[in-house]
Amino acid sequence: MxxxxxxxxxxxxxxxxxxxxxxxxxxxxxxxxxxxxxxGKTTTLRMIYGVTRPSSGTIRVFGIDIARDPRTVRSRLGVTLQQNVLIEALSPEENLRVFGRYHLLREPELSRRIGELIAFLELSSHATVPVKHLSGGFQRRLAIALSMMNRPELLILDEPTTGLDPAVRLALWSRIRELQAGGTTVLLTTHYMDEAQRLCDHVAIISGGKVIDEGKPSDLIVNHLARETVEFDCAPEEESAMLNGVSFPSHRLRVGRRLMIYLDDATLLINHIRHYDQGDRRALVVRPTNLEDVFLALTGTSLEGGQ
Ligand SMILES: Nc1ncnc2c1ncn2[C@@H]1O[C@H](COP(=O)(O)OP(=O)(O)OP(=O)(O)O)[C@@H](O)[C@H]1O
Ligand SMILES: [Mg+2]
Incomplete structure:
Protein backbone atom coordinates (compact mmCIF):
# COMPACT_ATOMS: atom_id res chain seq x y z
CA MET A 1 0.00 0.00 0.00
CA GLY A 40 -12.95 16.21 6.47
CA LYS A 41 -11.24 15.69 3.09
CA THR A 42 -8.66 18.46 3.35
CA THR A 43 -7.93 17.59 6.98
CA THR A 44 -7.30 13.97 5.93
CA LEU A 45 -4.95 15.02 3.12
CA ARG A 46 -3.10 17.41 5.44
CA MET A 47 -2.55 14.58 7.92
CA ILE A 48 -1.27 12.30 5.14
CA TYR A 49 1.14 15.04 4.10
CA GLY A 50 2.17 15.50 7.71
CA VAL A 51 1.25 19.18 8.21
CA THR A 52 -1.61 18.36 10.58
CA ARG A 53 -1.14 15.81 13.36
CA PRO A 54 -3.86 13.25 13.97
CA SER A 55 -5.40 13.29 17.47
CA SER A 56 -5.25 9.49 17.34
CA GLY A 57 -4.50 6.70 14.88
CA THR A 58 -1.56 6.14 12.55
CA ILE A 59 -0.70 7.03 8.97
CA ARG A 60 1.88 5.22 6.88
CA VAL A 61 2.99 6.53 3.52
CA PHE A 62 5.33 4.31 1.47
CA GLY A 63 5.30 2.09 4.55
CA ILE A 64 6.82 4.88 6.67
CA ASP A 65 5.05 6.32 9.71
CA ILE A 66 4.55 10.00 8.81
CA ALA A 67 4.83 11.03 12.47
CA ARG A 68 8.29 9.40 12.68
CA ASP A 69 9.89 10.52 9.44
CA PRO A 70 7.95 13.28 7.68
CA ARG A 71 10.97 14.53 5.71
CA THR A 72 11.59 11.28 3.88
CA VAL A 73 7.90 10.92 3.10
CA ARG A 74 7.63 14.50 1.83
CA SER A 75 10.66 14.14 -0.43
CA ARG A 76 8.82 11.36 -2.27
CA LEU A 77 5.39 12.95 -2.61
CA GLY A 78 3.93 16.07 -4.18
CA VAL A 79 0.98 18.01 -2.88
CA THR A 80 -1.32 20.74 -4.17
CA LEU A 81 -3.41 21.96 -1.26
CA GLN A 82 -6.79 23.60 -1.60
CA GLN A 83 -5.20 27.06 -1.14
CA ASN A 84 -2.37 27.78 -3.58
CA VAL A 85 0.98 28.50 -1.96
CA LEU A 86 2.78 30.74 -4.45
CA ILE A 87 5.23 33.61 -4.28
CA GLU A 88 3.09 36.38 -5.74
CA ALA A 89 5.87 38.76 -6.81
CA LEU A 90 7.71 36.08 -8.79
CA SER A 91 6.88 34.56 -12.16
CA PRO A 92 5.93 30.91 -12.65
CA GLU A 93 9.46 30.19 -13.88
CA GLU A 94 10.96 31.81 -10.77
CA ASN A 95 8.52 30.05 -8.43
CA LEU A 96 9.53 26.73 -9.99
CA ARG A 97 13.21 27.63 -9.59
CA VAL A 98 12.80 28.43 -5.87
CA PHE A 99 10.89 25.20 -5.29
CA GLY A 100 13.38 23.15 -7.32
CA ARG A 101 16.24 24.45 -5.16
CA TYR A 102 14.23 23.50 -2.09
CA HIS A 103 14.20 19.98 -3.50
CA LEU A 104 17.99 20.29 -3.97
CA LEU A 105 17.89 20.23 -7.77
CA ARG A 106 21.02 21.68 -9.41
CA GLU A 107 21.73 23.03 -12.89
CA PRO A 108 21.35 21.80 -15.61
CA GLU A 109 18.71 19.40 -14.23
CA LEU A 110 16.87 22.30 -12.55
CA SER A 111 16.32 24.25 -15.79
CA ARG A 112 15.42 21.09 -17.66
CA ARG A 113 12.76 20.19 -15.09
CA ILE A 114 11.35 23.75 -15.10
CA GLY A 115 11.07 23.60 -18.90
CA GLU A 116 9.31 20.23 -18.74
CA LEU A 117 6.78 21.39 -16.16
CA ILE A 118 6.03 24.63 -17.98
CA ALA A 119 5.33 22.60 -21.11
CA PHE A 120 3.39 19.88 -19.25
CA LEU A 121 0.99 22.36 -17.60
CA GLU A 122 0.90 24.61 -20.72
CA LEU A 123 2.22 27.63 -18.86
CA SER A 124 4.69 28.86 -21.48
CA SER A 125 2.63 31.91 -22.58
CA HIS A 126 2.73 33.22 -18.98
CA ALA A 127 6.02 31.81 -17.73
CA THR A 128 7.62 35.18 -17.00
CA VAL A 129 4.58 37.16 -15.76
CA PRO A 130 4.45 37.85 -11.98
CA VAL A 131 2.04 35.42 -10.33
CA LYS A 132 -0.08 38.26 -8.91
CA HIS A 133 -1.01 39.22 -12.50
CA LEU A 134 -2.10 35.71 -13.48
CA SER A 135 -5.70 34.54 -13.60
CA GLY A 136 -6.88 32.02 -10.99
CA GLY A 137 -6.70 29.18 -13.50
CA PHE A 138 -3.05 29.86 -14.36
CA GLN A 139 -2.17 30.15 -10.66
CA ARG A 140 -3.78 26.76 -10.08
CA ARG A 141 -1.80 25.23 -12.95
CA LEU A 142 1.40 26.62 -11.47
CA ALA A 143 0.54 25.22 -8.03
CA ILE A 144 0.10 21.79 -9.64
CA ALA A 145 3.38 22.16 -11.56
CA LEU A 146 5.16 22.96 -8.28
CA SER A 147 3.80 19.81 -6.65
CA MET A 148 5.33 17.75 -9.46
CA MET A 149 8.83 19.24 -9.22
CA ASN A 150 10.36 16.26 -7.39
CA ARG A 151 8.80 13.62 -9.71
CA PRO A 152 6.65 12.38 -6.83
CA GLU A 153 5.67 8.74 -6.50
CA LEU A 154 2.47 9.94 -4.85
CA LEU A 155 0.69 13.08 -6.00
CA ILE A 156 -1.92 14.56 -3.66
CA LEU A 157 -4.31 17.04 -5.27
CA ASP A 158 -6.94 18.85 -3.19
CA GLU A 159 -9.63 20.02 -5.62
CA PRO A 160 -7.17 20.41 -8.49
CA THR A 161 -9.70 21.57 -11.06
CA THR A 162 -11.90 23.91 -9.02
CA GLY A 163 -12.04 27.20 -10.90
CA LEU A 164 -10.53 25.87 -14.11
CA ASP A 165 -12.30 26.35 -17.42
CA PRO A 166 -13.61 23.22 -19.18
CA ALA A 167 -10.78 23.02 -21.72
CA VAL A 168 -8.12 23.28 -19.01
CA ARG A 169 -9.93 20.70 -16.88
CA LEU A 170 -9.90 18.28 -19.81
CA ALA A 171 -6.21 18.95 -20.40
CA LEU A 172 -5.44 18.39 -16.73
CA TRP A 173 -7.36 15.10 -16.69
CA SER A 174 -5.24 13.82 -19.52
CA ARG A 175 -2.07 14.94 -17.69
CA ILE A 176 -3.20 13.07 -14.59
CA ARG A 177 -3.80 9.94 -16.69
CA GLU A 178 -0.34 10.29 -18.24
CA LEU A 179 1.24 10.50 -14.80
CA GLN A 180 -0.71 7.48 -13.66
CA ALA A 181 0.35 5.54 -16.76
CA GLY A 182 3.93 6.39 -15.78
CA GLY A 183 3.40 4.74 -12.38
CA THR A 184 2.46 7.73 -10.19
CA THR A 185 -0.20 7.08 -7.55
CA VAL A 186 -2.73 9.91 -7.40
CA LEU A 187 -4.89 10.83 -4.41
CA LEU A 188 -7.34 13.63 -5.11
CA THR A 189 -10.46 15.31 -3.83
CA THR A 190 -13.08 16.80 -6.07
CA HIS A 191 -16.61 18.13 -5.96
CA TYR A 192 -17.08 17.23 -9.63
CA MET A 193 -18.58 13.79 -9.74
CA ASP A 194 -18.04 13.51 -13.51
CA GLU A 195 -14.36 14.09 -12.86
CA ALA A 196 -14.26 11.41 -10.17
CA GLN A 197 -16.10 8.97 -12.41
CA ARG A 198 -13.72 9.53 -15.32
CA LEU A 199 -10.44 9.68 -13.45
CA CYS A 200 -10.71 7.55 -10.35
CA ASP A 201 -10.25 3.80 -10.17
CA HIS A 202 -11.52 3.91 -6.61
CA VAL A 203 -13.45 6.51 -4.61
CA ALA A 204 -14.19 6.87 -0.91
CA ILE A 205 -17.25 8.92 0.01
CA ILE A 206 -16.71 10.78 3.28
CA SER A 207 -19.30 12.50 5.41
CA GLY A 208 -18.93 13.81 8.95
CA GLY A 209 -15.30 12.64 9.03
CA LYS A 210 -16.20 8.99 8.31
CA VAL A 211 -16.00 6.85 5.20
CA ILE A 212 -19.58 6.00 4.37
CA ASP A 213 -18.73 3.80 1.42
CA GLU A 214 -15.96 3.15 -1.05
CA GLY A 215 -15.30 1.20 -4.19
CA LYS A 216 -15.10 1.41 -7.98
CA PRO A 217 -17.47 4.16 -9.21
CA SER A 218 -19.41 1.69 -11.39
CA ASP A 219 -19.81 -0.73 -8.45
CA LEU A 220 -21.08 2.02 -6.16
CA ILE A 221 -23.70 2.97 -8.75
CA VAL A 222 -25.01 -0.58 -9.09
CA ASN A 223 -24.80 -1.36 -5.35
CA HIS A 224 -26.62 1.73 -4.13
CA LEU A 225 -28.97 2.66 -6.94
CA ALA A 226 -29.52 1.08 -10.36
CA ARG A 227 -28.26 1.45 -13.91
CA GLU A 228 -30.88 3.86 -15.26
CA THR A 229 -32.39 7.10 -14.02
CA VAL A 230 -35.69 8.72 -14.93
CA GLU A 231 -35.82 12.35 -13.91
CA PHE A 232 -38.77 14.73 -14.04
CA ASP A 233 -40.56 17.57 -12.25
CA CYS A 234 -43.26 16.43 -9.86
CA ALA A 235 -44.77 18.28 -6.91
CA PRO A 236 -44.23 16.40 -3.61
CA GLU A 237 -48.00 16.14 -3.06
CA GLU A 238 -48.43 14.49 -6.45
CA GLU A 239 -45.74 11.86 -5.97
CA SER A 240 -47.61 9.13 -4.16
CA ALA A 241 -50.67 9.25 -6.45
CA MET A 242 -48.46 9.19 -9.49
CA LEU A 243 -46.31 6.27 -8.38
CA ASN A 244 -49.17 4.30 -6.86
CA GLY A 245 -49.06 0.77 -8.28
CA VAL A 246 -45.37 0.88 -9.21
CA SER A 247 -44.19 -2.52 -8.03
CA PHE A 248 -40.75 -2.90 -9.67
CA PRO A 249 -37.68 -2.25 -7.49
CA SER A 250 -36.57 1.35 -7.56
CA HIS A 251 -34.99 4.06 -5.43
CA ARG A 252 -36.25 7.61 -5.30
CA LEU A 253 -34.47 10.86 -4.57
CA ARG A 254 -36.03 14.29 -4.47
CA VAL A 255 -34.26 17.63 -4.85
CA GLY A 256 -36.90 20.38 -4.65
CA ARG A 257 -39.44 19.69 -7.40
CA ARG A 258 -37.10 17.36 -9.21
CA LEU A 259 -37.69 13.67 -8.66
CA MET A 260 -35.11 11.07 -9.66
CA ILE A 261 -36.08 7.42 -9.87
CA TYR A 262 -33.39 4.78 -10.25
CA LEU A 263 -34.19 1.41 -11.77
CA ASP A 264 -32.76 -1.26 -14.02
CA ASP A 265 -35.16 -0.77 -16.90
CA ALA A 266 -36.63 2.68 -17.43
CA THR A 267 -39.29 1.58 -19.96
CA LEU A 268 -41.62 0.17 -17.31
CA LEU A 269 -41.67 3.45 -15.43
CA ILE A 270 -42.01 5.59 -18.55
CA ASN A 271 -45.08 3.59 -19.58
CA HIS A 272 -46.51 3.97 -16.09
CA ILE A 273 -46.03 7.75 -16.07
CA ARG A 274 -47.43 8.16 -19.61
CA HIS A 275 -50.47 6.19 -18.55
CA TYR A 276 -50.89 8.32 -15.38
CA ASP A 277 -50.46 11.59 -17.33
CA GLN A 278 -52.86 10.41 -20.05
CA GLY A 279 -52.59 12.87 -22.95
CA ASP A 280 -50.19 15.22 -21.17
CA ARG A 281 -46.57 14.57 -22.26
CA ARG A 282 -44.52 15.55 -19.22
CA ALA A 283 -40.83 16.12 -19.95
CA LEU A 284 -38.89 13.06 -18.81
CA VAL A 285 -35.12 12.72 -18.83
CA VAL A 286 -33.83 9.17 -19.11
CA ARG A 287 -30.10 8.77 -18.54
CA PRO A 288 -27.49 6.40 -17.10
CA THR A 289 -27.13 6.73 -13.33
CA ASN A 290 -23.91 8.46 -12.35
CA LEU A 291 -21.73 9.02 -9.32
CA GLU A 292 -23.48 12.30 -8.57
CA ASP A 293 -26.67 10.35 -7.87
CA VAL A 294 -24.80 8.02 -5.52
CA PHE A 295 -23.22 10.99 -3.78
CA LEU A 296 -26.61 12.63 -3.24
CA ALA A 297 -28.17 9.39 -2.07
CA LEU A 298 -25.37 8.66 0.40
CA THR A 299 -24.64 12.12 1.75
CA GLY A 300 -28.13 13.55 1.47
CA THR A 301 -26.62 16.87 0.49
CA SER A 302 -27.13 19.08 -2.46
CA LEU A 303 -26.86 22.81 -2.80
CA GLU A 304 -30.55 23.08 -3.45
CA GLY A 305 -31.85 20.51 -0.99
CA GLY A 306 -29.58 21.21 1.98
CA GLN A 307 -28.89 18.57 4.59
N1 LIG B 1 -7.54 24.50 11.55
C1 LIG B 1 -8.80 24.24 11.88
N2 LIG B 1 -9.32 24.69 13.04
C2 LIG B 1 -10.60 24.41 13.39
N3 LIG B 1 -11.46 23.69 12.65
C3 LIG B 1 -11.00 23.23 11.46
C4 LIG B 1 -9.66 23.49 11.02
N4 LIG B 1 -9.50 22.88 9.81
C5 LIG B 1 -10.68 22.29 9.53
N5 LIG B 1 -11.58 22.50 10.49
C6 LIG B 1 -12.97 21.97 10.55
O1 LIG B 1 -12.92 20.59 10.27
C7 LIG B 1 -14.01 20.20 9.44
C8 LIG B 1 -13.50 19.52 8.20
O2 LIG B 1 -12.86 20.49 7.37
P1 LIG B 1 -12.12 20.13 6.01
O3 LIG B 1 -11.47 21.37 5.53
O4 LIG B 1 -11.28 18.93 6.21
O5 LIG B 1 -13.36 19.75 5.07
P2 LIG B 1 -13.40 19.43 3.51
O6 LIG B 1 -14.03 18.08 3.38
O7 LIG B 1 -12.06 19.61 2.91
O8 LIG B 1 -14.42 20.53 2.99
P3 LIG B 1 -14.46 21.37 1.59
O9 LIG B 1 -15.15 20.48 0.60
O10 LIG B 1 -15.31 22.55 1.95
O11 LIG B 1 -13.06 21.72 1.21
C9 LIG B 1 -14.82 21.46 9.18
O12 LIG B 1 -15.87 21.50 10.11
C10 LIG B 1 -13.83 22.59 9.46
O13 LIG B 1 -14.50 23.72 9.90
MG1 LIG C 1 -11.33 20.85 1.49
Whole structure:
Protein backbone atom coordinates (compact mmCIF):
# COMPACT_ATOMS: atom_id res chain seq x y z
CA MET A 1 0.00 0.00 0.00
CA UNK A 2 1.22 3.51 -0.79
CA UNK A 3 -0.99 5.12 1.88
CA UNK A 4 -2.44 3.39 4.94
CA UNK A 5 -4.62 5.50 7.20
CA UNK A 6 -5.56 3.44 10.28
CA UNK A 7 -8.33 4.55 12.66
CA UNK A 8 -7.39 8.21 12.42
CA UNK A 9 -9.34 10.90 14.23
CA UNK A 10 -8.75 14.64 14.30
CA UNK A 11 -10.31 16.97 16.79
CA UNK A 12 -10.26 20.79 16.52
CA UNK A 13 -11.45 21.88 19.96
CA UNK A 14 -14.87 20.33 20.35
CA UNK A 15 -15.22 19.57 16.67
CA UNK A 16 -14.42 16.06 15.45
CA UNK A 17 -13.31 16.77 11.87
CA UNK A 18 -12.12 13.22 11.14
CA UNK A 19 -13.73 10.35 13.00
CA UNK A 20 -11.94 6.99 13.20
CA UNK A 21 -11.20 6.98 9.50
CA UNK A 22 -9.31 4.20 7.70
CA UNK A 23 -8.19 4.16 4.07
CA UNK A 24 -5.81 2.14 1.95
CA UNK A 25 -4.46 3.51 -1.32
CA UNK A 26 -2.75 0.84 -3.45
CA UNK A 27 0.17 1.64 -5.73
CA UNK A 28 -0.59 3.09 -9.17
CA UNK A 29 -4.27 3.92 -8.70
CA UNK A 30 -6.10 7.19 -8.94
CA UNK A 31 -7.98 7.35 -5.64
CA UNK A 32 -10.71 9.95 -5.07
CA UNK A 33 -11.92 11.35 -1.76
CA UNK A 34 -15.42 12.71 -2.21
CA UNK A 35 -17.70 14.37 0.31
CA UNK A 36 -19.72 17.49 1.08
CA UNK A 37 -18.16 20.72 2.34
CA UNK A 38 -16.68 20.19 5.78
CA UNK A 39 -16.60 16.38 5.44
CA GLY A 40 -12.95 16.21 6.47
CA LYS A 41 -11.24 15.69 3.09
CA THR A 42 -8.66 18.46 3.35
CA THR A 43 -7.93 17.59 6.98
CA THR A 44 -7.30 13.97 5.93
CA LEU A 45 -4.95 15.02 3.12
CA ARG A 46 -3.10 17.41 5.44
CA MET A 47 -2.55 14.58 7.92
CA ILE A 48 -1.27 12.30 5.14
CA TYR A 49 1.14 15.04 4.10
CA GLY A 50 2.17 15.50 7.71
CA VAL A 51 1.25 19.18 8.21
CA THR A 52 -1.61 18.36 10.58
CA ARG A 53 -1.14 15.81 13.36
CA PRO A 54 -3.86 13.25 13.97
CA SER A 55 -5.40 13.29 17.47
CA SER A 56 -5.25 9.49 17.34
CA GLY A 57 -4.50 6.70 14.88
CA THR A 58 -1.56 6.14 12.55
CA ILE A 59 -0.70 7.03 8.97
CA ARG A 60 1.88 5.22 6.88
CA VAL A 61 2.99 6.53 3.52
CA PHE A 62 5.33 4.31 1.47
CA GLY A 63 5.30 2.09 4.55
CA ILE A 64 6.82 4.88 6.67
CA ASP A 65 5.05 6.32 9.71
CA ILE A 66 4.55 10.00 8.81
CA ALA A 67 4.83 11.03 12.47
CA ARG A 68 8.29 9.40 12.68
CA ASP A 69 9.89 10.52 9.44
CA PRO A 70 7.95 13.28 7.68
CA ARG A 71 10.97 14.53 5.71
CA THR A 72 11.59 11.28 3.88
CA VAL A 73 7.90 10.92 3.10
CA ARG A 74 7.63 14.50 1.83
CA SER A 75 10.66 14.14 -0.43
CA ARG A 76 8.82 11.36 -2.27
CA LEU A 77 5.39 12.95 -2.61
CA GLY A 78 3.93 16.07 -4.18
CA VAL A 79 0.98 18.01 -2.88
CA THR A 80 -1.32 20.74 -4.17
CA LEU A 81 -3.41 21.96 -1.26
CA GLN A 82 -6.79 23.60 -1.60
CA GLN A 83 -5.20 27.06 -1.14
CA ASN A 84 -2.37 27.78 -3.58
CA VAL A 85 0.98 28.50 -1.96
CA LEU A 86 2.78 30.74 -4.45
CA ILE A 87 5.23 33.61 -4.28
CA GLU A 88 3.09 36.38 -5.74
CA ALA A 89 5.87 38.76 -6.81
CA LEU A 90 7.71 36.08 -8.79
CA SER A 91 6.88 34.56 -12.16
CA PRO A 92 5.93 30.91 -12.65
CA GLU A 93 9.46 30.19 -13.88
CA GLU A 94 10.96 31.81 -10.77
CA ASN A 95 8.52 30.05 -8.43
CA LEU A 96 9.53 26.73 -9.99
CA ARG A 97 13.21 27.63 -9.59
CA VAL A 98 12.80 28.43 -5.87
CA PHE A 99 10.89 25.20 -5.29
CA GLY A 100 13.38 23.15 -7.32
CA ARG A 101 16.24 24.45 -5.16
CA TYR A 102 14.23 23.50 -2.09
CA HIS A 103 14.20 19.98 -3.50
CA LEU A 104 17.99 20.29 -3.97
CA LEU A 105 17.89 20.23 -7.77
CA ARG A 106 21.02 21.68 -9.41
CA GLU A 107 21.73 23.03 -12.89
CA PRO A 108 21.35 21.80 -15.61
CA GLU A 109 18.71 19.40 -14.23
CA LEU A 110 16.87 22.30 -12.55
CA SER A 111 16.32 24.25 -15.79
CA ARG A 112 15.42 21.09 -17.66
CA ARG A 113 12.76 20.19 -15.09
CA ILE A 114 11.35 23.75 -15.10
CA GLY A 115 11.07 23.60 -18.90
CA GLU A 116 9.31 20.23 -18.74
CA LEU A 117 6.78 21.39 -16.16
CA ILE A 118 6.03 24.63 -17.98
CA ALA A 119 5.33 22.60 -21.11
CA PHE A 120 3.39 19.88 -19.25
CA LEU A 121 0.99 22.36 -17.60
CA GLU A 122 0.90 24.61 -20.72
CA LEU A 123 2.22 27.63 -18.86
CA SER A 124 4.69 28.86 -21.48
CA SER A 125 2.63 31.91 -22.58
CA HIS A 126 2.73 33.22 -18.98
CA ALA A 127 6.02 31.81 -17.73
CA THR A 128 7.62 35.18 -17.00
CA VAL A 129 4.58 37.16 -15.76
CA PRO A 130 4.45 37.85 -11.98
CA VAL A 131 2.04 35.42 -10.33
CA LYS A 132 -0.08 38.26 -8.91
CA HIS A 133 -1.01 39.22 -12.50
CA LEU A 134 -2.10 35.71 -13.48
CA SER A 135 -5.70 34.54 -13.60
CA GLY A 136 -6.88 32.02 -10.99
CA GLY A 137 -6.70 29.18 -13.50
CA PHE A 138 -3.05 29.86 -14.36
CA GLN A 139 -2.17 30.15 -10.66
CA ARG A 140 -3.78 26.76 -10.08
CA ARG A 141 -1.80 25.23 -12.95
CA LEU A 142 1.40 26.62 -11.47
CA ALA A 143 0.54 25.22 -8.03
CA ILE A 144 0.10 21.79 -9.64
CA ALA A 145 3.38 22.16 -11.56
CA LEU A 146 5.16 22.96 -8.28
CA SER A 147 3.80 19.81 -6.65
CA MET A 148 5.33 17.75 -9.46
CA MET A 149 8.83 19.24 -9.22
CA ASN A 150 10.36 16.26 -7.39
CA ARG A 151 8.80 13.62 -9.71
CA PRO A 152 6.65 12.38 -6.83
CA GLU A 153 5.67 8.74 -6.50
CA LEU A 154 2.47 9.94 -4.85
CA LEU A 155 0.69 13.08 -6.00
CA ILE A 156 -1.92 14.56 -3.66
CA LEU A 157 -4.31 17.04 -5.27
CA ASP A 158 -6.94 18.85 -3.19
CA GLU A 159 -9.63 20.02 -5.62
CA PRO A 160 -7.17 20.41 -8.49
CA THR A 161 -9.70 21.57 -11.06
CA THR A 162 -11.90 23.91 -9.02
CA GLY A 163 -12.04 27.20 -10.90
CA LEU A 164 -10.53 25.87 -14.11
CA ASP A 165 -12.30 26.35 -17.42
CA PRO A 166 -13.61 23.22 -19.18
CA ALA A 167 -10.78 23.02 -21.72
CA VAL A 168 -8.12 23.28 -19.01
CA ARG A 169 -9.93 20.70 -16.88
CA LEU A 170 -9.90 18.28 -19.81
CA ALA A 171 -6.21 18.95 -20.40
CA LEU A 172 -5.44 18.39 -16.73
CA TRP A 173 -7.36 15.10 -16.69
CA SER A 174 -5.24 13.82 -19.52
CA ARG A 175 -2.07 14.94 -17.69
CA ILE A 176 -3.20 13.07 -14.59
CA ARG A 177 -3.80 9.94 -16.69
CA GLU A 178 -0.34 10.29 -18.24
CA LEU A 179 1.24 10.50 -14.80
CA GLN A 180 -0.71 7.48 -13.66
CA ALA A 181 0.35 5.54 -16.76
CA GLY A 182 3.93 6.39 -15.78
CA GLY A 183 3.40 4.74 -12.38
CA THR A 184 2.46 7.73 -10.19
CA THR A 185 -0.20 7.08 -7.55
CA VAL A 186 -2.73 9.91 -7.40
CA LEU A 187 -4.89 10.83 -4.41
CA LEU A 188 -7.34 13.63 -5.11
CA THR A 189 -10.46 15.31 -3.83
CA THR A 190 -13.08 16.80 -6.07
CA HIS A 191 -16.61 18.13 -5.96
CA TYR A 192 -17.08 17.23 -9.63
CA MET A 193 -18.58 13.79 -9.74
CA ASP A 194 -18.04 13.51 -13.51
CA GLU A 195 -14.36 14.09 -12.86
CA ALA A 196 -14.26 11.41 -10.17
CA GLN A 197 -16.10 8.97 -12.41
CA ARG A 198 -13.72 9.53 -15.32
CA LEU A 199 -10.44 9.68 -13.45
CA CYS A 200 -10.71 7.55 -10.35
CA ASP A 201 -10.25 3.80 -10.17
CA HIS A 202 -11.52 3.91 -6.61
CA VAL A 203 -13.45 6.51 -4.61
CA ALA A 204 -14.19 6.87 -0.91
CA ILE A 205 -17.25 8.92 0.01
CA ILE A 206 -16.71 10.78 3.28
CA SER A 207 -19.30 12.50 5.41
CA GLY A 208 -18.93 13.81 8.95
CA GLY A 209 -15.30 12.64 9.03
CA LYS A 210 -16.20 8.99 8.31
CA VAL A 211 -16.00 6.85 5.20
CA ILE A 212 -19.58 6.00 4.37
CA ASP A 213 -18.73 3.80 1.42
CA GLU A 214 -15.96 3.15 -1.05
CA GLY A 215 -15.30 1.20 -4.19
CA LYS A 216 -15.10 1.41 -7.98
CA PRO A 217 -17.47 4.16 -9.21
CA SER A 218 -19.41 1.69 -11.39
CA ASP A 219 -19.81 -0.73 -8.45
CA LEU A 220 -21.08 2.02 -6.16
CA ILE A 221 -23.70 2.97 -8.75
CA VAL A 222 -25.01 -0.58 -9.09
CA ASN A 223 -24.80 -1.36 -5.35
CA HIS A 224 -26.62 1.73 -4.13
CA LEU A 225 -28.97 2.66 -6.94
CA ALA A 226 -29.52 1.08 -10.36
CA ARG A 227 -28.26 1.45 -13.91
CA GLU A 228 -30.88 3.86 -15.26
CA THR A 229 -32.39 7.10 -14.02
CA VAL A 230 -35.69 8.72 -14.93
CA GLU A 231 -35.82 12.35 -13.91
CA PHE A 232 -38.77 14.73 -14.04
CA ASP A 233 -40.56 17.57 -12.25
CA CYS A 234 -43.26 16.43 -9.86
CA ALA A 235 -44.77 18.28 -6.91
CA PRO A 236 -44.23 16.40 -3.61
CA GLU A 237 -48.00 16.14 -3.06
CA GLU A 238 -48.43 14.49 -6.45
CA GLU A 239 -45.74 11.86 -5.97
CA SER A 240 -47.61 9.13 -4.16
CA ALA A 241 -50.67 9.25 -6.45
CA MET A 242 -48.46 9.19 -9.49
CA LEU A 243 -46.31 6.27 -8.38
CA ASN A 244 -49.17 4.30 -6.86
CA GLY A 245 -49.06 0.77 -8.28
CA VAL A 246 -45.37 0.88 -9.21
CA SER A 247 -44.19 -2.52 -8.03
CA PHE A 248 -40.75 -2.90 -9.67
CA PRO A 249 -37.68 -2.25 -7.49
CA SER A 250 -36.57 1.35 -7.56
CA HIS A 251 -34.99 4.06 -5.43
CA ARG A 252 -36.25 7.61 -5.30
CA LEU A 253 -34.47 10.86 -4.57
CA ARG A 254 -36.03 14.29 -4.47
CA VAL A 255 -34.26 17.63 -4.85
CA GLY A 256 -36.90 20.38 -4.65
CA ARG A 257 -39.44 19.69 -7.40
CA ARG A 258 -37.10 17.36 -9.21
CA LEU A 259 -37.69 13.67 -8.66
CA MET A 260 -35.11 11.07 -9.66
CA ILE A 261 -36.08 7.42 -9.87
CA TYR A 262 -33.39 4.78 -10.25
CA LEU A 263 -34.19 1.41 -11.77
CA ASP A 264 -32.76 -1.26 -14.02
CA ASP A 265 -35.16 -0.77 -16.90
CA ALA A 266 -36.63 2.68 -17.43
CA THR A 267 -39.29 1.58 -19.96
CA LEU A 268 -41.62 0.17 -17.31
CA LEU A 269 -41.67 3.45 -15.43
CA ILE A 270 -42.01 5.59 -18.55
CA ASN A 271 -45.08 3.59 -19.58
CA HIS A 272 -46.51 3.97 -16.09
CA ILE A 273 -46.03 7.75 -16.07
CA ARG A 274 -47.43 8.16 -19.61
CA HIS A 275 -50.47 6.19 -18.55
CA TYR A 276 -50.89 8.32 -15.38
CA ASP A 277 -50.46 11.59 -17.33
CA GLN A 278 -52.86 10.41 -20.05
CA GLY A 279 -52.59 12.87 -22.95
CA ASP A 280 -50.19 15.22 -21.17
CA ARG A 281 -46.57 14.57 -22.26
CA ARG A 282 -44.52 15.55 -19.22
CA ALA A 283 -40.83 16.12 -19.95
CA LEU A 284 -38.89 13.06 -18.81
CA VAL A 285 -35.12 12.72 -18.83
CA VAL A 286 -33.83 9.17 -19.11
CA ARG A 287 -30.10 8.77 -18.54
CA PRO A 288 -27.49 6.40 -17.10
CA THR A 289 -27.13 6.73 -13.33
CA ASN A 290 -23.91 8.46 -12.35
CA LEU A 291 -21.73 9.02 -9.32
CA GLU A 292 -23.48 12.30 -8.57
CA ASP A 293 -26.67 10.35 -7.87
CA VAL A 294 -24.80 8.02 -5.52
CA PHE A 295 -23.22 10.99 -3.78
CA LEU A 296 -26.61 12.63 -3.24
CA ALA A 297 -28.17 9.39 -2.07
CA LEU A 298 -25.37 8.66 0.40
CA THR A 299 -24.64 12.12 1.75
CA GLY A 300 -28.13 13.55 1.47
CA THR A 301 -26.62 16.87 0.49
CA SER A 302 -27.13 19.08 -2.46
CA LEU A 303 -26.86 22.81 -2.80
CA GLU A 304 -30.55 23.08 -3.45
CA GLY A 305 -31.85 20.51 -0.99
CA GLY A 306 -29.58 21.21 1.98
CA GLN A 307 -28.89 18.57 4.59
N1 LIG B 1 -7.54 24.50 11.55
C1 LIG B 1 -8.80 24.24 11.88
N2 LIG B 1 -9.32 24.69 13.04
C2 LIG B 1 -10.60 24.41 13.39
N3 LIG B 1 -11.46 23.69 12.65
C3 LIG B 1 -11.00 23.23 11.46
C4 LIG B 1 -9.66 23.49 11.02
N4 LIG B 1 -9.50 22.88 9.81
C5 LIG B 1 -10.68 22.29 9.53
N5 LIG B 1 -11.58 22.50 10.49
C6 LIG B 1 -12.97 21.97 10.55
O1 LIG B 1 -12.92 20.59 10.27
C7 LIG B 1 -14.01 20.20 9.44
C8 LIG B 1 -13.50 19.52 8.20
O2 LIG B 1 -12.86 20.49 7.37
P1 LIG B 1 -12.12 20.13 6.01
O3 LIG B 1 -11.47 21.37 5.53
O4 LIG B 1 -11.28 18.93 6.21
O5 LIG B 1 -13.36 19.75 5.07
P2 LIG B 1 -13.40 19.43 3.51
O6 LIG B 1 -14.03 18.08 3.38
O7 LIG B 1 -12.06 19.61 2.91
O8 LIG B 1 -14.42 20.53 2.99
P3 LIG B 1 -14.46 21.37 1.59
O9 LIG B 1 -15.15 20.48 0.60
O10 LIG B 1 -15.31 22.55 1.95
O11 LIG B 1 -13.06 21.72 1.21
C9 LIG B 1 -14.82 21.46 9.18
O12 LIG B 1 -15.87 21.50 10.11
C10 LIG B 1 -13.83 22.59 9.46
O13 LIG B 1 -14.50 23.72 9.90
MG1 LIG C 1 -11.33 20.85 1.49
Missing amino acids: IVEVSSVSKRFGLRLAVDDLSLEVPSGVCFGLLGPNGA
